Amino acid sequence: xxxxxxxxxxxxxxxxxxxxxxxxxxxxxxxxxxxxxxxxxxxxxxxxxxxxxxxxxxxxxxxxxxxxxxxxxxxxxxxxxxxxxxxxxxxxxxxxxxxxxxxxxxxxxxxxxxxxxxxxxxxxxxxxxxxxxxxxxxxxxxxxxxxxxxxxxxxxxxxxxxxxxxxxxxxxxxxxxxxxxxxxxxxxxxxxxxxxxxxxxxxxxxxxxxxxxxxxxxxxxxxxxxxxxxxxxxxxxxxxxxxxxxxxxxxxxxxxxxxxxxxxxxxxxxxxxxxxxxxx
Numbered sequence: 489x490x491x492x493x494x495x496x497x498x499x500x501x502x503x504x505x506x507x508x509x510x511x512x513x514x515x516x517x518x519x520x521x522x523x524x525x526x527x528x529x530x531x532x533x534x535x536x537x538x539x540x541x542x543x544x545x546x547x548x549x550x551x552x553x554x555x556x557x558x559x560x561x562x563x564x565x566x567x568x569x570x571x572x573x574x575x576x577x578x579x580x581x582x583x584x585x586x587x588x589x590x591x592x593x594x595x596x597x598x599x600x601x602x603x604x605x606x607x608x609x610x611x612x613x614x615x616x617x618x619x620x621x622x623x624x625x626x627x628x629x630x631x632x633x634x635x636x637x638x639x640x641x642x643x644x645x646x647x648x649x650x651x652x653x654x655x656x657x658x659x660x661x662x663x664x665x666x667x668x669x670x671x672x673x674x675x676x677x678x679x680x681x682x683x684x685x686x687x688x689x690x691x692x693x694x695x696x697x698x699x700x701x702x703x704x705x706x707x708x709x710x711x712x713x714x715x716x717x718x719x720x721x722x723x724x725x726x727x728x729x730x731x732x733x734x735x736x737x738x739x740x741x742x743x744x745x746x747x748x749x750x751x752x753x754x755x756x757x758x759x760x761x762x763x764x765x766x767x768x
Contacts, residue, residue, distance in 0.1 A: 511668040512677065513588035516541065516566050525664040525682065535666070540565045540622065541592070544572040547708035548621075552576075554703075554714060556647050557616025562605045562638070563624035567593025574598045583609065605637060615642050621651040621712075625690065629661050629681025635697040639717055648699065648715040652687045655711060659689035687711055 515523045519541040525533040539545070544552065548569060555578070561570050564582025566589050573580035574597050582593050582600035593600035603609060605627060618638050620627075627634055638648050662684070666677040685693070691701060694715050703714035 512586060512666050515668070516586070516588045516592050519566075522668065524667050526667045526676070527662050527664055528679075532667075533664075536622070540568060542568065544568045545708070547710055548572070550705075550707050551619070551621065551649055551712060552578075554647075554649060555617040555619075558611070558614070559617045559619065560609075560611075560615040560641060561619045561621075563620070563622070563627060564593055564598075564600055565589050565622065567596050567598045567600055569619065569621070570598030570600060571596035581610070605634070605641075609641060612641055613643060615646060617647045617649065618642055619649050621649070623651065623684075625650050625652065625685050626683040629663075629683050631683050631685055631690070631693045632697060635693055635699065639698060642717060645717050647702070650690060650713050650715065652685050652690050652711050652713060654686065654706075654709075655688070656686040657688040658684055658686040659692075660684040687713060 511523065515521060515535075515537045519538065521535060521537040523535040523537050525535065527533075549572070552569065552572060555573070557579075559570075559573055559578060559580040561580065561582040564570050564584050565586075567582055570580050570582040570593055580598065582590075582598060583603050583605060584590055584593070584600060585602065585604050587602055590600040590602045601610070618641055620634075620638070625631055625634065635648075642648065660683065662682050663679050664682045665679050687704065690713055694701065694713075698718045699715040700718050701713060702716045703712075705712055
């Protein structure tokens, strides 16, 4: 789960930004944990800060290899996936509510925007691929609302890749805080709603939200599901449409959904015509 997670309020209603405060920001500065989500009953979920702050690993690369066209990484965290896509000349944008995460992504050479997935975003309805990895399907504590929002962001027939818990039937809504339990001087983050989904639960929510399962796989102890908008799965021209998106993804000159304006003030280098930029 990447700690760049979205709003705790319904779409269209600005809410608190729980992940933009310490101790998460501190962990990104050092690149080290331990860091946890703590439930109200005291249960702790360890957060993989070191993995998120490292380069994309072999499992990540299998996911990125499935991406088509322009890529939106929702909850990009410190930006390893966006940076890897940028290094490959792929048009990609990360969004995250954490200022520290956006700054870290920029330092890696990726583009990121500090914003919740439920706030207005550049290129709505024109992204070819969206990612909900590292537990980010939990954003907002309402998977149904999140899946509906992802359909709004993607082009008809667009691809959504979701990481789930292992193939166990978990469908949990919880209130959590981010904590560094080993630091007695540390301050807990504010409470916010979260969700935890196994693959069966995700598929149930996806079917109700109008998604079609295109693939499902596990690698390195992690589980993934590829979903596609039904709008792009019912006609004979679907394969041609996907081929068009794949061909766009191999071109360094591919135009992103929005190529005007400036991205984060933390950007370490100028954006190029080949890279997506986003409105603040």
